[in-house]
Every structure is written in C-alpha cells, then in structure tokens.
Amino acid sequence: MPAPQPLRAAPPPLDRRPPPARLPPPAPPRPHLSARRTHPFLRSHPVQTVRHLDHRATADTDGLPLTPPPGDPASERALLAACIHDKHHREYDEAAAIITRDDFTVPAYAVLWDVLGDQIRDQRPTDPDTLRVELDRRGELRPFGPGGGHLHEIADAYSGGSAEYFAEAIRRTSRLRDLDDLTTRIKAGIHTGRDLEELEGLITRHVDDRATTPASSGSRFVDGASFILDLPDDVPAVWGEGDNVLWAEGEALLIAGPAGVGKTTIAQQVVLAAIGLRPHALGYPVRPVKRFLYLASDRPAQAARSFARMVSEEDRDIVRDRLVFWKGPPPTDFIKDPGTLLRLCRQAGADAVCLDSLKDMAGELASEEGGQAINSAIQRTLVEGIEVLGLHHHRKQGGGKDGGKEPTSLDELYGSTWITAGAGSVVSLYGAAGDPIVNLRHLKQPAGECGPWRLKHDHPAGATAIWHEVDVLDVLAHARGPLTAQQLAIQIYGGEKGKATAPETEKARRRLDQLVEKGLAHKIANGGGRGAQAGYVAAFSPNGELPETD
Incomplete structure (x- = not known):
C-alpha cells in the first residue's frame, strides 16, 4: 500500500480589495494667523517692534475674512505731536475727555500718551528731550529707537489741526475695532454652535459697556462755568x-x-x-x-x-x-x-x-x-x-x-x-x-x-x-377793583367747583407777578389785616393802551 502523501496547505484566499489610492502630496503649512493678520502699519513704523497678540490672533476663524482691524496711526501721531507742542496743555485736556490709552493701536503711542498725561498733571515740560528722560527712567525708551530719536520724528509730525479732531478720529477707529472684535466672536460662535441667547448676550453687553465706559461718555464732560452760566435765555x-x-x-x-x-x-x-x-x-x-x-x-x-x-x-x-x-x-x-x-x-x-x-x-x-x-x-x-x-x-x-x-x-x-x-x-x-x-x-x-x-x-x-383758555390780561383789565391771586386762580382752575387749591393760587400769583415784571400790572396792598391779600391792577387801559411815561 503506497505511503500517504503529506497534505499541502490551502492557497491563501485572493485579496479582492482595490489597490490603495495614491494620496496627493501634503499641502504646505498655512501661515500662522498672527502673520496673516499683522497690521501693515505696525510692520512699517520704526516705533512698533513687537506685536501683542489678542484672542482673535489664535481663534479658529477659518472661512472668515482676515482683514486687519481698523487703525489710524497717522491721527495718533498727529495728536501726540499737537499735545507736545501745546504749552498750555489745552489740546491734551480736550483729547483726554474723548479717548483713553486703550484707544491707541500702537503700544508705544499709548505709553507716550500716559507719560504726557503724567507730565502735564505734575506741571512739567513736555518737550521731546524731557519726555526721552522720563521714558528712559521708566524703562520704556527702547521702542522709540536709539537714544529716543523717534520722539523728535513724532514731534515733527505736527502740521496744525485740532486735537479734538484727531481724538474723534482715533475714537471712531477704536469703536470700529470693538465692533470687529464683536463680529468675529459672533461669527465664530455661529460656526461652533453656541447658544443663540449667548450670542445675543454678546451684543447686549457690548451696547451696555459702551454706554457706561468713560471713553464713551468722555465727551459729555462739561466744565462747571459752561454748564451753569451759559444757559440760553429761554428753554430750548x-x-x-x-x-x-x-x-x-x-x-x-x-x-x-x-x-x-x-x-x-x-x-x-x-x-x-x-x-x-x-x-x-x-x-x-x-x-x-x-x-x-x-x-x-x-x-x-x-x-x-x-x-x-x-x-x-x-x-x-x-x-x-x-x-x-x-x-x-x-x-x-x-x-x-x-x-x-x-x-x-x-x-x-x-x-x-x-x-x-x-x-x-x-x-x-x-x-x-x-x-x-x-x-x-x-x-x-x-x-x-x-x-x-x-x-x-x-x-x-x-x-x-x-x-x-x-x-x-x-x-x-x-x-x-x-x-x-x-x-x-x-x-x-x-x-x-x-x-x-x-x-x-x-x-x-x-x-x-x-x-x-x-x-x-x-x-x-x-x-x-x-x-x-383764560386770558389773564383780559381778566385783569376788566376786574372790578384789585384782582387777587385767589380770584384769578378760581377763574383759571376752578371750573364747575368754583374753588382753587393753595398750589393753584400760588401759580396764579406767579402769573400776576410776571405781568408786574413786564410792566403790564401794578401790585398794591389790599388792607393790612390778617389774611389780607395783595391786589393787582392793570397798567393799561381796557383797550390795551399803556400810559405814556416821561
């Protein structure tokens, strides 16, 4: 009997899966948001050497336009120059009622604004050399170039114009940046599925903050003399x-x-x-x-x-x-x-x-x-x-x-x-x-x-x-004898009840006193006993003619 043959292993099953697709080459890395959103003027001006990132620079804003937030460094330089040249410091006071350091886009300008304010409050000079010494003492001179040379460039930027005008321009761009920040957060919240009430709350808080922050209400400050003494003669x-x-x-x-x-x-x-x-x-x-x-x-x-x-x-x-x-x-x-x-x-x-x-x-x-x-x-x-x-x-x-x-x-x-x-x-x-x-x-x-x-x-x-309506002049002209405030009050306010309250009598008295001040009535005593009231008579005839005066 022939010897049994050894069993051979079964062939492996056929692999019917399609060959793997060739993957495209990897895309080059995207530049960091901070590089894409860098302000052009921050890169070009020698004062700005460091860019401070905010939360928008690291936020996931894919699909959103990455335009730089608004800024106006030219107005910032012009404002600082105007304040440096103003020996009476009125320009700084006008601008400080409108903006704060947070409204500046260039950090070095915000530092210089603080130093200017301190110098003015302490009644010290604000020329470039004095400012350079103070910045050096604070350790803030480096952004202004070797030896603070850029301070003279800023001072030379002054070409006239109102500090209030430049401050309003700075404040406007600051508010636009706030809106840019708000819309960025709202759009990011929409893409990430944040709650609708939370998104609406962002808008509400933005409006409330703007109504209560000093920067938004700064222009409402009025000096005491103007507030009290410059009132119009008549109520507008x-x-x-x-x-x-x-x-x-x-x-x-x-x-x-x-x-x-x-x-x-x-x-x-x-x-x-x-x-x-x-x-x-x-x-x-x-x-x-x-x-x-x-x-x-x-x-x-x-x-x-x-x-x-x-x-x-x-x-x-x-x-x-x-x-x-x-x-x-x-x-x-x-x-x-x-x-x-x-x-x-x-x-x-x-x-x-x-x-x-x-x-x-x-x-x-x-x-x-x-x-x-x-x-x-x-x-x-x-x-x-x-x-x-x-x-x-x-x-x-x-x-x-x-x-x-x-x-x-x-x-x-x-x-x-x-x-x-x-x-x-x-x-x-x-x-x-x-x-x-x-x-x-x-x-x-x-x-x-x-x-x-x-x-x-x-x-x-x-x-x-x-x-x-009751014509007070007509009542006064046709009164039989001196007219009292109470009698006039009854005619004005009495109506069917034929009575007047004490406040109504006082209002009638004020009307009669106003006619006396205008020369249309005379005020005379009406007896001296207790409860006697002053009387008023017309200073004109029943047909409206005033007596001739010498």
Missing part, C-alpha cells in the same frame, strides 16, 4: 416757544389720560409737525427732526387708521423718508434690557421717538423695577440726543367720592413715581371717551405753565385746537 423747545414750552429739548414729554380722549391724536399731530407735514400742533411750533420712530405697540392697526386721517398720497415721499414704525411690543421688555429703546432708535436712524404706549414697554409699571426700567431706557436715549415722547394713562378711578374727578397731580397717573420723575413735562388730558371737547392740564412744566385749556377735536380731520 421741541414743542412750544418762549415760556410756553410743552416739550423741552433733552427732556421727555408724557401725554397721559384715559382711553378715548385723544392722546394718540395729539401725539400724531406733533409727529407730523416735526417731519414737516403740519405747520404746528395746538398752535405752537414744533422743531423739525430728521426721522421720527413711532413704536406702535398698543393696537398698531388703530394707530395706522388714526394717521391715515391726517396724511394723503401726496405726502408719501416725506412719510416714507422721515417716519418709521415699529409694529407691536419692543423686542425685549425694558425691565430685562433698558438699552432696547436706544438700539431701536439707532437702527431706525431716528432722532426722535414716540412710545405708544408706556404700558407696552415694560410688564410691571406699578413696580419700582418697572418704573426704573422705563426711566433708565428714556434717560439712555435722551443723553444720546434722541428726543422722547411717551403716551401714558391715569390711575383707574373707583366709584367713591373721588370717582370721575379730573386728575390734578402727578400722583394720579398710573405706575411708579420713577416714570414721571424722569420726565421733563407731563400733560394730562381728561374728558369722556370720544367727546370732541376735553380738558388739558400741564401737571409738570419745564418752563411756564401752559393752560389749563379746553381742546376741541375735529375727529374726521384728525386736528385739534385750543377751544378755550
């Missing part, structure tokens, strides 16, 4: 003239009243006068504005119908260009973010805004928090040069003895006292809903008191006029 008016000012510049106006008395109608007449479509409002001029923002938060459709009574197709171009609306409540409750109002005004490019109405701006007007939020939002807007008009409401009256009475004080308006405390002028309307005749009282005045008036609404035309 948005609405009104002379002593009759219903809305003063830089102060909010509130128009309050129950539903249906014409708050919106009067406010809209003021708005249209401000954009040039009405010659006046209630017979008083309204200062023109470039663009009016109207927050139609309370029944926007009704606000649109109200405006439609007053505007025609011929006015389309003016209304389109100078009036802009926000429909519905603001995007954020003022309690959560008081900066919302200012941002809306800036987005709309408006220099005046109407809030229709305050109850839609914050959820709890009766609370301290709600009142403070309304006041804070208004004050932040006013300080930026944007005028504010707001519509408000009275407290709801019960059915007791005070029910149905016309409000005569600020306490009778709804909500926290913070709301009226922050307003410069408060006007109250009172009457039956839909009635064409309503009363107007000026509860808080920036100048003299306007009214009380009885107004007449022309509802179809959307027009309002003063229907009746």
Whole structure:
C-alpha cells in the first residue's frame, strides 16, 4: 500500500480589495494667523517692534475674512505731536475727555500718551528731550529707537489741526475695532454652535459697556462755568416757544389720560409737525427732526387708521423718508434690557421717538423695577440726543367720592413715581371717551405753565385746537377793583367747583407777578389785616393802551 502523501496547505484566499489610492502630496503649512493678520502699519513704523497678540490672533476663524482691524496711526501721531507742542496743555485736556490709552493701536503711542498725561498733571515740560528722560527712567525708551530719536520724528509730525479732531478720529477707529472684535466672536460662535441667547448676550453687553465706559461718555464732560452760566435765555423747545414750552429739548414729554380722549391724536399731530407735514400742533411750533420712530405697540392697526386721517398720497415721499414704525411690543421688555429703546432708535436712524404706549414697554409699571426700567431706557436715549415722547394713562378711578374727578397731580397717573420723575413735562388730558371737547392740564412744566385749556377735536380731520383758555390780561383789565391771586386762580382752575387749591393760587400769583415784571400790572396792598391779600391792577387801559411815561 503506497505511503500517504503529506497534505499541502490551502492557497491563501485572493485579496479582492482595490489597490490603495495614491494620496496627493501634503499641502504646505498655512501661515500662522498672527502673520496673516499683522497690521501693515505696525510692520512699517520704526516705533512698533513687537506685536501683542489678542484672542482673535489664535481663534479658529477659518472661512472668515482676515482683514486687519481698523487703525489710524497717522491721527495718533498727529495728536501726540499737537499735545507736545501745546504749552498750555489745552489740546491734551480736550483729547483726554474723548479717548483713553486703550484707544491707541500702537503700544508705544499709548505709553507716550500716559507719560504726557503724567507730565502735564505734575506741571512739567513736555518737550521731546524731557519726555526721552522720563521714558528712559521708566524703562520704556527702547521702542522709540536709539537714544529716543523717534520722539523728535513724532514731534515733527505736527502740521496744525485740532486735537479734538484727531481724538474723534482715533475714537471712531477704536469703536470700529470693538465692533470687529464683536463680529468675529459672533461669527465664530455661529460656526461652533453656541447658544443663540449667548450670542445675543454678546451684543447686549457690548451696547451696555459702551454706554457706561468713560471713553464713551468722555465727551459729555462739561466744565462747571459752561454748564451753569451759559444757559440760553429761554428753554430750548421741541414743542412750544418762549415760556410756553410743552416739550423741552433733552427732556421727555408724557401725554397721559384715559382711553378715548385723544392722546394718540395729539401725539400724531406733533409727529407730523416735526417731519414737516403740519405747520404746528395746538398752535405752537414744533422743531423739525430728521426721522421720527413711532413704536406702535398698543393696537398698531388703530394707530395706522388714526394717521391715515391726517396724511394723503401726496405726502408719501416725506412719510416714507422721515417716519418709521415699529409694529407691536419692543423686542425685549425694558425691565430685562433698558438699552432696547436706544438700539431701536439707532437702527431706525431716528432722532426722535414716540412710545405708544408706556404700558407696552415694560410688564410691571406699578413696580419700582418697572418704573426704573422705563426711566433708565428714556434717560439712555435722551443723553444720546434722541428726543422722547411717551403716551401714558391715569390711575383707574373707583366709584367713591373721588370717582370721575379730573386728575390734578402727578400722583394720579398710573405706575411708579420713577416714570414721571424722569420726565421733563407731563400733560394730562381728561374728558369722556370720544367727546370732541376735553380738558388739558400741564401737571409738570419745564418752563411756564401752559393752560389749563379746553381742546376741541375735529375727529374726521384728525386736528385739534385750543377751544378755550383764560386770558389773564383780559381778566385783569376788566376786574372790578384789585384782582387777587385767589380770584384769578378760581377763574383759571376752578371750573364747575368754583374753588382753587393753595398750589393753584400760588401759580396764579406767579402769573400776576410776571405781568408786574413786564410792566403790564401794578401790585398794591389790599388792607393790612390778617389774611389780607395783595391786589393787582392793570397798567393799561381796557383797550390795551399803556400810559405814556416821561
């Protein structure tokens, strides 16, 4: 029997996988972000030898444009040169009210700015040689070249011009850099999937920081003499003239009243006068504005119908260009973010805004928090040069003895006292809903008191006029005997009740005293007994003629 043959190993299975693909050669390494984002002027100027990286230089910004953040080294050099040459140091003081060292893009210039400030505060010279000695003492001379020679180059850069101009240019580019930084972080957050509220919070904090940092508010500093002694003779008016000012510049106006008395109608007449479509409002001029923002938060459709009574197709171009609306409540409750109002005004490019109405701006007007939020939002807007008009409401009256009475004080308006405390002028309307005749009282005045008036609404035309007011000169001319302040107060404020309060009597007395100062009345004693009041007689005849004087 033949011997068995040894078993042979099975052949290996065929490898049916495709051959590996040939990989492309590796790409050359990308230059570091710091190299790609280096400022050209930082590489070219001899003063700048070291670039300080910020968080953007190491951030993952693939796919984003890598343009250098804005900078203006020429203005920085010109400003420093102007401060070096100014022996009275006024140039530095003007610039220091606008910028800080953080606004400089060249680190060496920021150091020189600090040294200049210290020299000026210590009343020491600011010539290049003295600055070189001080920089050397601080160990900061190296960036300025061998022996500080570049200090003379900076000083020689002065060619005239205002330090305030250069400082404003530097501040502008500094703000642009802040925005560049903000947008970089927002875009990076979008690409990395950050929470939406966190990204919106970056914007909110940026606006709040800008409103509270010294650099942003530096230009608001005013010396004491100018602030106190350089006031105009008359209160600058948005609405009104002379002593009759219903809305003063830089102060909010509130128009309050129950539903249906014409708050919106009067406010809209003021708005249209401000954009040039009405010659006046209630017979008083309204200062023109470039663009009016109207927050139609309370029944926007009704606000649109109200405006439609007053505007025609011929006015389309003016209304389109100078009036802009926000429909519905603001995007954020003022309690959560008081900066919302200012941002809306800036987005709309408006220099005046109407809030229709305050109850839609914050959820709890009766609370301290709600009142403070309304006041804070208004004050932040006013300080930026944007005028504010707001519509408000009275407290709801019960059915007791005070029910149905016309409000005569600020306490009778709804909500926290913070709301009226922050307003410069408060006007109250009172009457039956839909009635064409309503009363107007000026509860808080920036100048003299306007009214009380009885107004007449022309509802179809959307027009309002003063229907009746007491003419003090006429009352004085036809008085039987000396007119007392109390008698005048009863005629002005008494109405159906035939009485006047002590504050109303004092207001009437001030009106009579003003006529005495103008030479239109004489003040005479009216007896010497207890409770006797001074009397006033006209200094002119009933037909308005003044007596001849030698």
